[in-house]
Amino acid sequence: MLKVEKVSSHVVRPLRHKVLRPNLPLEASIMPTDDQHDSAHFMVKKSGNILCVASIYYESFEAMPVKRAMRLRGMATEAAEIGKGYGTMVLNGVIQYLKMETDTEILWCNARVTAFGFYEKMGFTIVGKEFAIPNLGPHKTGYFKL
Numbered sequence: 513m514l515k516v517e518k519v520s521s522h523v524v525r526p527l528r529h530k531v532l533r534p535n536l537p538l539e540a541s542i543m544p545t546d547d548q549h550d551s552a553h554f555m556v557k558k559s560g561n562i563l564c565v566a567s568i569y570y571e572s573f574e575a576m577p578v579k580r581a582m583r584l585r586g587m588a589t590e591a592a593e594i595g596k597g598y599g600t601m602v603l604n605g606v607i608q609y610l611k612m613e614t615d616t617e618i619l620w621c622n623a624r625v626t627a628f629g630f631y632e633k634m635g636f637t638i639v640g641k642e643f644a645i646p647n648l649g650p651h652k653t654g655y656f657k658l
């Protein structure tokens with residue numbers, strides 16, 4: 513049975529780069545706060561292959577100030593494995609971790625327009641105006657109340 517594992521940043525980086533920033537150098541996939549004590553990284557793997565990754569970082573949510581918000585970044589499923597439920601598994605693992613191990617109230621993200629459907633299915637609310645992130649295209653903000 514597959515399970516979501518909490519791992520170090522260097523474990524999630526290769527898939528994060530391959531899926532989300534393939535046209536940029538590998539360094540573009542290193543987040544400055546990757547190794548901060550309250551950051552965390554998650555993945556699911558099958559037969560030794562990492563299929564989906566996601567990371568969370570302590571970062572306030574301007575649209576709805578709360579005591580503690582975490583930001584979801586680097587949510588990525590291996591291209592050939594999209595639509596098989598691995599994204600759901602990993603994001604549910606993140607939510608479970610935040611509920612059990614932290615007092616986080618909001619999980620938020622800047623979601624790619626192409627991923628709105630996924631986040632909405634997972635219970636996120638997409639809010640505000642669309643904005644462009646250089647090299648990465650149009651986004652909107654999404655949040656999930658824990």
Ligand SMILES: CC(C)(COP(=O)(O)OP(=O)(O)OC[C@H]1O[C@@H](n2cnc3c(N)ncnc32)[C@H](O)[C@@H]1OP(=O)(O)O)[C@@H](O)C(=O)NCCC(=O)NCCS
Nearest residue numbers: 587588589594595596597598599600623624626627629630
């Ligand atoms: C977004 C992403 C992480 C979802 O992961 P996944 O492993 O495909 O997710 P799942 O298979 O668990 O999909 C869960 C549900 O969301 C739906 N879904 C997934 N991606 C979707 C999308 N882009 N638009 C609409 N619905 C989507 C699936 O159809 C599925 O619905 P179902 O349960 O009715 O079948 C994955 O598509 C991906 O890596 N995309 C490219 C990178 C990206 O855009 N990442 C997000 C950056 S903000």
